[in-house]
Amino acid sequence: MSTIVSEYEYRGRRYVSLGITAPGEPQSLHPVAEGRLLAALLSPDAPAAVAALTAETEPVTVTAGDPALQALPPLLPTTGPSLVSGFLGTHKSKADAIVGHDGQPPLPKWFFKGLGSWLRLPGQPLVVPAEPVILVEEPEVVLVFVNDEAGAPRYLGYTFGNDLCDIGLHRIDPGYTPSGKLCDTGLATHLFLGEPPRSATGRTVIERDGQPVWEGKFDCGADALFFQVSDLVDRLFSFPALRRPGLVNYVLTGADRSSFHDGFRIADGDRIVIDVASHGAVLANTVRFGGGASAF
Structure with missing residues:
Protein backbone atom coordinates (compact mmCIF):
# COMPACT_ATOMS: atom_id res chain seq x y z
CA MET A 1 0.00 0.00 0.00
CA SER A 2 1.35 3.41 -0.99
CA THR A 3 1.94 6.13 1.57
CA ILE A 4 -0.72 8.78 1.01
CA VAL A 5 -0.12 12.36 2.13
CA SER A 6 -2.53 15.31 2.21
CA GLU A 7 -1.92 18.92 3.24
CA TYR A 8 -4.24 21.26 5.10
CA GLU A 9 -4.37 24.69 6.63
CA TYR A 10 -6.08 24.91 10.01
CA ARG A 11 -6.33 28.05 12.13
CA GLY A 12 -3.32 29.66 10.52
CA ARG A 13 -1.00 26.63 10.56
CA ARG A 14 -0.01 24.00 7.99
CA TYR A 15 -0.71 20.35 8.69
CA VAL A 16 -0.18 16.96 7.10
CA SER A 17 -2.61 14.05 7.15
CA LEU A 18 -1.72 10.44 6.32
CA GLY A 19 -4.02 8.07 4.47
CA ILE A 20 -7.56 8.83 3.32
CA THR A 21 -10.11 9.73 5.97
CA ALA A 22 -13.57 8.24 5.45
CA PRO A 23 -16.39 10.78 4.93
CA GLY A 24 -17.79 12.01 8.23
CA GLU A 25 -14.85 10.72 10.27
CA PRO A 26 -12.57 13.00 12.36
CA GLN A 27 -9.37 14.15 10.66
CA SER A 28 -6.01 13.53 12.33
CA LEU A 29 -3.55 16.31 11.48
CA HIS A 30 0.18 16.60 12.16
CA PRO A 31 1.61 20.14 12.39
CA VAL A 32 4.49 20.52 9.92
CA ALA A 33 6.51 23.65 9.25
CA GLU A 34 6.39 24.89 5.67
CA GLY A 35 9.02 23.31 3.49
CA ARG A 36 9.66 20.29 5.72
CA LEU A 37 7.23 18.00 3.89
CA LEU A 38 8.89 18.76 0.58
CA ALA A 39 12.30 18.06 2.11
CA ALA A 40 11.04 14.70 3.38
CA LEU A 41 9.62 13.79 -0.02
CA LEU A 42 12.94 14.59 -1.69
CA SER A 43 14.83 12.23 0.60
CA PRO A 44 16.02 8.83 -0.71
CA ASP A 45 13.36 7.00 1.36
CA ALA A 46 10.39 9.35 1.22
CA PRO A 47 7.83 7.12 3.04
CA ALA A 48 10.20 6.62 5.98
CA ALA A 49 11.05 10.33 6.07
CA VAL A 50 7.36 11.29 6.06
CA ALA A 51 6.63 8.81 8.85
CA ALA A 52 9.48 10.25 10.93
CA LEU A 53 8.31 13.80 10.26
CA THR A 54 4.74 13.17 11.38
CA ALA A 55 5.94 11.29 14.46
CA GLU A 56 7.71 14.37 15.79
CA THR A 57 4.56 16.07 17.07
CA GLU A 58 1.24 15.14 18.65
CA PRO A 59 -1.60 15.07 16.12
CA VAL A 60 -4.57 17.40 16.27
CA THR A 61 -8.01 15.87 15.79
CA VAL A 62 -10.48 17.92 13.76
CA THR A 63 -14.15 16.99 13.47
CA ALA A 64 -15.63 16.49 10.03
CA GLY A 65 -17.03 19.66 8.51
CA ASP A 66 -15.02 22.07 10.67
CA PRO A 67 -15.14 25.31 8.61
CA ALA A 68 -11.64 26.26 9.77
CA LEU A 69 -10.14 23.24 7.99
CA GLN A 70 -8.99 24.04 4.45
CA ALA A 71 -7.59 21.38 2.14
CA LEU A 72 -4.64 22.35 -0.06
CA PRO A 73 -3.43 21.01 -3.41
CA PRO A 74 -0.49 18.66 -2.81
CA LEU A 75 2.77 20.63 -2.49
CA LEU A 76 1.30 23.86 -3.90
CA PRO A 77 3.92 26.52 -3.01
CA THR A 78 2.78 29.62 -1.17
CA THR A 79 5.17 31.95 -2.97
CA GLY A 80 7.00 29.97 -5.68
CA PRO A 81 5.87 29.18 -9.23
Whole structure:
Protein backbone atom coordinates (compact mmCIF):
# COMPACT_ATOMS: atom_id res chain seq x y z
CA MET A 1 0.00 0.00 0.00
CA SER A 2 1.35 3.41 -0.99
CA THR A 3 1.94 6.13 1.57
CA ILE A 4 -0.72 8.78 1.01
CA VAL A 5 -0.12 12.36 2.13
CA SER A 6 -2.53 15.31 2.21
CA GLU A 7 -1.92 18.92 3.24
CA TYR A 8 -4.24 21.26 5.10
CA GLU A 9 -4.37 24.69 6.63
CA TYR A 10 -6.08 24.91 10.01
CA ARG A 11 -6.33 28.05 12.13
CA GLY A 12 -3.32 29.66 10.52
CA ARG A 13 -1.00 26.63 10.56
CA ARG A 14 -0.01 24.00 7.99
CA TYR A 15 -0.71 20.35 8.69
CA VAL A 16 -0.18 16.96 7.10
CA SER A 17 -2.61 14.05 7.15
CA LEU A 18 -1.72 10.44 6.32
CA GLY A 19 -4.02 8.07 4.47
CA ILE A 20 -7.56 8.83 3.32
CA THR A 21 -10.11 9.73 5.97
CA ALA A 22 -13.57 8.24 5.45
CA PRO A 23 -16.39 10.78 4.93
CA GLY A 24 -17.79 12.01 8.23
CA GLU A 25 -14.85 10.72 10.27
CA PRO A 26 -12.57 13.00 12.36
CA GLN A 27 -9.37 14.15 10.66
CA SER A 28 -6.01 13.53 12.33
CA LEU A 29 -3.55 16.31 11.48
CA HIS A 30 0.18 16.60 12.16
CA PRO A 31 1.61 20.14 12.39
CA VAL A 32 4.49 20.52 9.92
CA ALA A 33 6.51 23.65 9.25
CA GLU A 34 6.39 24.89 5.67
CA GLY A 35 9.02 23.31 3.49
CA ARG A 36 9.66 20.29 5.72
CA LEU A 37 7.23 18.00 3.89
CA LEU A 38 8.89 18.76 0.58
CA ALA A 39 12.30 18.06 2.11
CA ALA A 40 11.04 14.70 3.38
CA LEU A 41 9.62 13.79 -0.02
CA LEU A 42 12.94 14.59 -1.69
CA SER A 43 14.83 12.23 0.60
CA PRO A 44 16.02 8.83 -0.71
CA ASP A 45 13.36 7.00 1.36
CA ALA A 46 10.39 9.35 1.22
CA PRO A 47 7.83 7.12 3.04
CA ALA A 48 10.20 6.62 5.98
CA ALA A 49 11.05 10.33 6.07
CA VAL A 50 7.36 11.29 6.06
CA ALA A 51 6.63 8.81 8.85
CA ALA A 52 9.48 10.25 10.93
CA LEU A 53 8.31 13.80 10.26
CA THR A 54 4.74 13.17 11.38
CA ALA A 55 5.94 11.29 14.46
CA GLU A 56 7.71 14.37 15.79
CA THR A 57 4.56 16.07 17.07
CA GLU A 58 1.24 15.14 18.65
CA PRO A 59 -1.60 15.07 16.12
CA VAL A 60 -4.57 17.40 16.27
CA THR A 61 -8.01 15.87 15.79
CA VAL A 62 -10.48 17.92 13.76
CA THR A 63 -14.15 16.99 13.47
CA ALA A 64 -15.63 16.49 10.03
CA GLY A 65 -17.03 19.66 8.51
CA ASP A 66 -15.02 22.07 10.67
CA PRO A 67 -15.14 25.31 8.61
CA ALA A 68 -11.64 26.26 9.77
CA LEU A 69 -10.14 23.24 7.99
CA GLN A 70 -8.99 24.04 4.45
CA ALA A 71 -7.59 21.38 2.14
CA LEU A 72 -4.64 22.35 -0.06
CA PRO A 73 -3.43 21.01 -3.41
CA PRO A 74 -0.49 18.66 -2.81
CA LEU A 75 2.77 20.63 -2.49
CA LEU A 76 1.30 23.86 -3.90
CA PRO A 77 3.92 26.52 -3.01
CA THR A 78 2.78 29.62 -1.17
CA THR A 79 5.17 31.95 -2.97
CA GLY A 80 7.00 29.97 -5.68
CA PRO A 81 5.87 29.18 -9.23
CA SER A 82 3.65 26.23 -10.15
CA LEU A 83 2.22 25.07 -13.44
CA VAL A 84 -0.62 22.77 -14.55
CA SER A 85 -0.19 21.18 -17.96
CA GLY A 86 -0.79 17.89 -19.67
CA PHE A 87 -1.04 15.72 -22.73
CA LEU A 88 -4.04 14.99 -24.95
CA GLY A 89 -4.78 11.97 -27.09
CA THR A 90 -2.60 9.68 -24.98
CA HIS A 91 -4.77 6.57 -24.60
CA LYS A 92 -4.92 3.37 -26.65
CA SER A 93 -8.67 4.00 -27.02
CA LYS A 94 -7.71 7.02 -29.17
CA ALA A 95 -4.91 5.32 -31.12
CA ASP A 96 -6.55 6.02 -34.48
CA ALA A 97 -5.87 9.74 -33.95
CA ILE A 98 -2.25 9.25 -32.82
CA VAL A 99 -0.13 9.53 -35.95
CA GLY A 100 3.44 10.42 -36.78
CA HIS A 101 4.65 12.65 -39.60
CA ASP A 102 7.26 12.17 -42.33
CA GLY A 103 7.91 8.61 -41.21
CA GLN A 104 8.66 9.64 -37.63
CA PRO A 105 6.93 8.11 -34.57
CA PRO A 106 4.15 10.23 -33.03
CA LEU A 107 5.03 12.76 -30.36
CA PRO A 108 2.90 13.37 -27.26
CA LYS A 109 0.77 16.51 -27.64
CA TRP A 110 1.42 18.87 -24.74
CA PHE A 111 -0.89 21.67 -23.63
CA PHE A 112 -0.87 24.44 -21.02
CA LYS A 113 -3.74 24.22 -18.55
CA GLY A 114 -3.08 26.94 -15.98
CA LEU A 115 -1.21 28.00 -12.87
CA GLY A 116 -1.15 25.92 -9.70
CA SER A 117 -3.22 28.55 -7.91
CA TRP A 118 -6.02 27.84 -10.41
CA LEU A 119 -6.48 24.27 -9.16
CA ARG A 120 -9.81 23.48 -7.53
CA LEU A 121 -10.31 20.86 -4.82
CA PRO A 122 -13.29 18.57 -4.19
CA GLY A 123 -16.35 20.58 -3.21
CA GLN A 124 -15.22 23.73 -4.99
CA PRO A 125 -16.96 24.83 -8.21
CA LEU A 126 -15.30 24.37 -11.59
CA VAL A 127 -15.87 27.59 -13.53
CA VAL A 128 -15.93 27.62 -17.34
CA PRO A 129 -16.62 30.41 -19.85
CA ALA A 130 -20.15 31.79 -20.05
CA GLU A 131 -20.98 30.06 -23.33
CA PRO A 132 -18.94 26.87 -23.79
CA VAL A 133 -19.51 24.83 -26.93
CA ILE A 134 -19.30 21.25 -25.56
CA LEU A 135 -17.77 20.51 -22.17
CA VAL A 136 -16.12 17.22 -21.31
CA GLU A 137 -14.96 15.79 -18.00
CA GLU A 138 -11.64 13.92 -18.08
CA PRO A 139 -10.54 11.73 -15.14
CA GLU A 140 -6.76 11.55 -15.21
CA VAL A 141 -3.66 10.55 -13.30
CA VAL A 142 -1.71 13.68 -12.36
CA LEU A 143 2.06 13.42 -11.86
CA VAL A 144 3.70 15.87 -9.44
CA PHE A 145 7.26 17.08 -9.98
CA VAL A 146 9.41 19.77 -8.40
CA ASN A 147 12.61 21.08 -9.99
CA ASP A 148 15.64 21.19 -7.72
CA GLU A 149 18.06 24.11 -7.45
CA ALA A 150 19.87 22.98 -10.59
CA GLY A 151 16.61 22.71 -12.54
CA ALA A 152 16.51 18.90 -12.54
CA PRO A 153 12.93 17.58 -12.24
CA ARG A 154 12.26 15.37 -9.22
CA TYR A 155 9.22 13.11 -9.27
CA LEU A 156 7.36 13.14 -5.93
CA GLY A 157 4.22 11.11 -6.53
CA TYR A 158 0.83 11.17 -8.21
CA THR A 159 -2.74 12.19 -7.58
CA PHE A 160 -5.93 12.38 -9.66
CA GLY A 161 -7.62 15.22 -11.49
CA ASN A 162 -10.50 16.29 -13.70
CA ASP A 163 -9.24 18.06 -16.81
CA LEU A 164 -12.56 19.76 -17.54
CA CYS A 165 -12.35 21.42 -20.94
CA ASP A 166 -14.36 22.64 -23.93
CA ILE A 167 -13.85 19.87 -26.47
CA GLY A 168 -16.37 21.57 -28.73
CA LEU A 169 -13.81 24.26 -29.54
CA HIS A 170 -11.27 21.59 -30.46
CA ARG A 171 -13.80 19.93 -32.76
CA ILE A 172 -14.42 23.21 -34.56
CA ASP A 173 -10.70 23.77 -35.08
CA PRO A 174 -7.70 22.21 -33.25
CA GLY A 175 -6.22 25.71 -33.14
CA TYR A 176 -8.87 26.53 -30.53
CA THR A 177 -7.67 23.75 -28.22
CA PRO A 178 -5.51 26.02 -25.99
CA SER A 179 -8.47 28.26 -25.14
CA GLY A 180 -10.72 25.20 -24.73
CA LYS A 181 -8.35 24.00 -21.98
CA LEU A 182 -8.78 27.19 -19.95
CA CYS A 183 -11.49 25.74 -17.73
CA ASP A 184 -10.93 25.10 -14.03
CA THR A 185 -9.11 21.87 -13.18
CA GLY A 186 -10.26 19.64 -10.33
CA LEU A 187 -7.58 17.96 -8.22
CA ALA A 188 -7.70 15.40 -5.41
CA THR A 189 -6.07 16.43 -2.14
CA HIS A 190 -4.09 13.19 -1.80
CA LEU A 191 -0.52 12.65 -2.96
CA PHE A 192 0.28 8.96 -3.50
CA LEU A 193 3.97 8.23 -3.07
CA GLY A 194 5.42 5.73 -5.49
CA GLU A 195 5.48 5.07 -9.21
CA PRO A 196 2.53 6.07 -11.42
CA PRO A 197 -0.18 3.39 -11.22
CA ARG A 198 -0.36 0.74 -13.93
CA SER A 199 -4.13 0.63 -13.41
CA ALA A 200 -6.37 3.38 -12.06
CA THR A 201 -10.04 2.59 -12.55
CA GLY A 202 -13.35 3.93 -11.40
CA ARG A 203 -16.64 5.47 -12.36
CA THR A 204 -17.86 8.95 -13.23
CA VAL A 205 -21.40 10.03 -12.36
CA ILE A 206 -22.88 13.33 -13.53
CA GLU A 207 -25.79 14.62 -11.48
CA ARG A 208 -28.39 17.20 -12.46
CA ASP A 209 -30.84 18.59 -9.90
CA GLY A 210 -29.63 15.94 -7.47
CA GLN A 211 -30.26 13.02 -9.81
CA PRO A 212 -27.75 10.97 -11.84
CA VAL A 213 -28.13 11.68 -15.57
CA TRP A 214 -25.02 9.97 -16.92
CA GLU A 215 -22.44 7.50 -15.67
CA GLY A 216 -19.58 5.53 -17.12
CA LYS A 217 -16.37 3.69 -16.31
CA PHE A 218 -12.83 4.91 -16.92
CA ASP A 219 -9.26 3.62 -16.83
CA CYS A 220 -6.49 6.20 -16.67
CA GLY A 221 -3.62 3.97 -15.53
CA ALA A 222 -0.33 3.63 -17.37
CA ASP A 223 -1.33 0.33 -19.00
CA ALA A 224 -4.20 2.12 -20.79
CA LEU A 225 -1.83 4.64 -22.40
CA PHE A 226 -0.56 4.49 -25.96
CA PHE A 227 2.63 6.26 -24.83
CA GLN A 228 4.95 5.18 -22.06
CA VAL A 229 4.83 7.49 -19.04
CA SER A 230 8.57 8.00 -19.47
CA ASP A 231 7.96 9.24 -23.03
CA LEU A 232 5.50 11.84 -21.72
CA VAL A 233 7.94 12.96 -19.03
CA ASP A 234 10.90 13.12 -21.40
CA ARG A 235 8.86 15.21 -23.84
CA LEU A 236 7.70 17.56 -21.08
CA PHE A 237 11.12 18.27 -19.67
CA SER A 238 12.77 18.64 -23.06
CA PHE A 239 11.54 22.25 -22.83
CA PRO A 240 13.92 24.39 -20.72
CA ALA A 241 11.07 26.67 -19.61
CA LEU A 242 9.63 23.77 -17.61
CA ARG A 243 12.93 23.08 -15.85
CA ARG A 244 13.20 26.37 -14.00
CA PRO A 245 14.54 25.85 -10.45
CA GLY A 246 11.80 25.55 -7.84
CA LEU A 247 8.94 25.12 -10.33
CA VAL A 248 6.26 22.64 -9.27
CA ASN A 249 4.70 20.83 -12.25
CA TYR A 250 1.29 19.14 -12.10
CA VAL A 251 1.14 16.95 -15.21
CA LEU A 252 -2.15 15.56 -16.53
CA THR A 253 -1.53 12.29 -18.39
CA GLY A 254 -4.78 12.06 -20.38
CA ALA A 255 -8.20 10.42 -20.27
CA ASP A 256 -9.95 7.70 -22.22
CA ARG A 257 -13.72 7.70 -22.77
CA SER A 258 -16.10 10.28 -21.26
CA SER A 259 -19.70 11.49 -21.29
CA PHE A 260 -19.04 13.41 -24.51
CA HIS A 261 -18.40 10.16 -26.39
CA ASP A 262 -21.89 8.98 -25.36
CA GLY A 263 -23.45 12.15 -26.75
CA PHE A 264 -24.12 13.63 -23.30
CA ARG A 265 -23.82 17.40 -22.81
CA ILE A 266 -22.74 18.91 -19.48
CA ALA A 267 -24.94 21.83 -18.38
CA ASP A 268 -24.54 24.73 -15.96
CA GLY A 269 -25.00 23.44 -12.41
CA ASP A 270 -24.22 19.79 -13.17
CA ARG A 271 -22.25 17.99 -10.47
CA ILE A 272 -19.41 15.72 -11.63
CA VAL A 273 -18.41 12.91 -9.27
CA ILE A 274 -15.25 11.03 -10.21
CA ASP A 275 -14.73 7.99 -8.00
CA VAL A 276 -11.28 6.48 -8.49
CA ALA A 277 -12.41 3.30 -6.72
CA SER A 278 -9.08 1.53 -7.22
CA HIS A 279 -7.38 4.16 -5.06
CA GLY A 280 -10.13 5.42 -2.74
CA ALA A 281 -10.04 8.98 -4.12
CA VAL A 282 -13.22 10.91 -4.95
CA LEU A 283 -13.50 14.26 -6.74
CA ALA A 284 -16.92 15.92 -6.67
CA ASN A 285 -17.35 19.39 -8.19
CA THR A 286 -20.21 21.48 -9.53
CA VAL A 287 -19.79 23.10 -12.95
CA ARG A 288 -20.54 26.83 -13.14
CA PHE A 289 -20.78 28.82 -16.35
CA GLY A 290 -18.94 32.09 -15.77
CA GLY A 291 -20.03 35.57 -16.74
CA GLY A 292 -18.45 37.63 -19.50
CA ALA A 293 -15.83 40.27 -18.83
CA SER A 294 -14.24 43.13 -20.72
CA ALA A 295 -11.15 45.21 -20.11
CA PHE A 296 -12.67 48.18 -21.93
